[in-house]
Amino acid sequence: MSKLDQYVHAATRDNTRSSYQSAVRHFEVEWGGFLPATTDSVARYLADHAESLSINTLRQRLAALAQWHITQGFPDPTKAPIVRKVFRGIQALHPAQEKRAKPLQMEQLQAVTTWLEQAIENARTTGRQGDELRHVRNKAILLLGFWRGFRGDELTRLEVDYVDVVSGEGMTCYFPQTKGDRQLKGTCFKVPALSTLCPVEAYCAWIELASITGGPAFRSVDRWGHLGNEGLHADSLIPLLRSLFTDAGIDSPLKYSGHSLRRGFANWAAANGWDLKTLMEYVGWKNVQSAMRYVEGADPFVRRRIESALPATLLTAASTDAEP
Known part of the structure; x- marks a missing residue:
């Protein structure tokens, strides 16, 4: 060439x-x-x-x-x-309603993480190195994908050489090119070190256990614990997550995809008081329309907003009628 x-x-x-x-x-x-x-x-x-x-x-x-x-x-x-x-x-x-990935909720994130930690301990105790590597890798993918709102292809394209970890504070992930980077200027994402469900700790544990010194961060692991040389393919992330959610006992695992982590974080942030501008800057959305496709309001049917504006006499009457 x-x-x-x-x-x-x-x-x-x-x-x-x-x-x-x-x-x-x-x-x-x-x-x-x-x-x-x-x-x-x-x-x-x-x-x-x-x-x-x-x-x-x-x-x-x-x-x-x-x-x-x-x-x-x-x-x-x-x-x-x-x-x-x-x-x-x-x-x-042939109008079609857009299908959106089911967002991963905080309680589900905690449940899957707990299952992974138990699976890691069991694999370590029984000497199943391949299983231990896979579980540690999947924990890093799960927590990093959620807390940074990464797209699936960003997770699979992450390079160890472009990750800078600051102990106790966080880490920086650099991508030479992302979906929204039309000018090819490269994008840096800051990842916080958290006291619980920490993505930085999970990432470092994976890199150390896998002894990866350069190249793709997330790779395939065969049954004998051998790592692939190439990064995971973006198409492999959906079946990986669905299999993980199935094993962890999450309901309706087939409704989740790689975007479930991104949507899950966006909904968690919106429910916890993040304004839209801050959320857009953190995740990397360039316009409001893109952001709103991921965020579901805390009151999706606006029931509370409507009822708060109704006259008190109507609400009292409705409550009385509903009594047996």
């Missing part, structure tokens, strides 16, 4: 590149489309998958096709009026 190709390659995040390649392959190989595509073929592709793919997936497929054509020097067929009209029609006829 030439230097020019290296720089072009580095301009796109690995996750984005992989998803775009998959989308183009679906259009060309699985659906049987031809590249460069015509506006008619793109419109038919959307129509053929309107009932089987979500709106967000179709939007991502269009972005991938647009990127392919622009990169190859061809006109972008996805911007044609007929394609846009078909897409709007699909949105009208």
